[in-house]
Amino acid sequence: IPLKFDWREHGAVTPVKNQGACGSCWAFSVTGNIEGQWAINRGKLIPLSEQELVDCDRLDNGCNGGLPSNAYQAIMKLGGLETETDYKYDAVDKKCSFKRTKVRVTIDSAVNLTTDEDLLAKWLVHNGPISIGINANAMQFYMGGVSHPWSFLCNKANLDHGVLIVGYGMDEFKLFKEKLPYWTIKNSWGTSWGEQGYYRVFRGDSTCGVNQMATSAIVK
Numbered sequence: 001i002p003l004k005f006d007w008r009e010h011g012a013v014t015p016v017k018n019q020g021a022c023g024s025c026w027a028f029s030v031t032g033n034i035e036g037q038w039a040i041n042r043g044k045l046i047p048l049s050e051q052e053l054v055d056c057d058r059l060d061n062g063c064n065g066g067l068p069s070n071a072y073q074a075i076m077k078l079g080g081l082e083t084e085t086d087y088k089y090d091a092v093d094k095k096c097s098f099k100r101t102k103v104r105v106t107i108d109s110a111v112n113l114t115t116d117e118d119l120l121a122k123w124l125v126h127n128g129p130i131s132i133g134i135n136a137n138a139m140q141f142y143m144g145g146v147s148h149p150w151s152f153l154c155n156k157a158n159l160d161h162g163v164l165i166v167g168y169g170m171d172e173f174k175l176f177k178e179k180l181p182y183w184t185i186k187n188s189w190g191t192s193w194g195e196q197g198y199y200r201v202f203r204g205d206s207t208c209g210v211n212q213m214a215t216s217a218i219v220k
């Protein structure tokens with residue numbers, strides 16, 4: 001596999017979004033994955049509706065949290081996703097106003113991916129951006145660079161945030177001329193957070209549980 005790869009360079013990633021004061025990170029992680037699957041397999045990059053999931057996904061808890069694996073099932077049960085334009089984001093739990101006639105994107109199934117970070121990188125190159133759960137402890141104070149907190153400060157067993165891996169690379173670490181492998185992660189806290197809305201985290205030692213709950217929708 002290539003030394004570095006970034007789906008933003010291949011038209012599979014929409015602009016960074018902002019979930020606001022609503023615990024809907026799980027929905028953004030899933031729409032980001034499905035936006036990528038649709039772009040790669042159907043050739044169209046369409047921003048998708050998180051609000052549909054917040055309001056209509058009965059398996060999850062809207063602004064009070066959810067899981068990507070539940071969301072994929074809910075999307076298949078509902079019949080698909082409306083676009084961001086048709087069902088816009090309001091950052092608050094509302095009555096479901098889903099319309100089957102407005103469905104623009106459907107998924108065929110969903111898969112749980114390996115925890116092996118080399119195999120995850122290989123999967124990403126061949127398939128697209130990956131939805132993950134992560135421990136967000138090191139993200140609250142992140143100011144840029146490659147984040148590599150000690151494991152006791154970012155317990156890989158305590159995942160609490162849903163985000164999207166869009167690529168990976170190697171960072172030329174000025175000081176010691178060492179090369180740091182990293183994941184490039186799309187967050188949903190707006191573009192003024194992190195590196196224009198993105199987070200880079202060390203790749204290769206389960207940092208913050210980045211490899212513990214990797215999933216994807218399948219679009220044939």
Ligand SMILES: CCC[C@@H](/C=C/S(=O)(=O)c1ccccc1)NC(=O)[C@H](Cc1ccccc1)NC(=O)N1CCC(N2CCOCC2)CC1
Nearest residue numbers: 023024025026059060064065066067133136159160161162
């Ligand atoms: C209150 C929910 C906050 C929200 C993310 C908010 S956030 O703003 O992005 C943020 C995250 C971390 C620090 C600060 C801010 N977190 C979630 O939705 C996280 C995301 C996650 C966790 C673990 C693996 C993958 C994804 N999930 C959760 O919070 N939950 C998982 C599902 C659970 N449901 C209970 C009822 O039965 C169905 C399951 C509810 C709690």
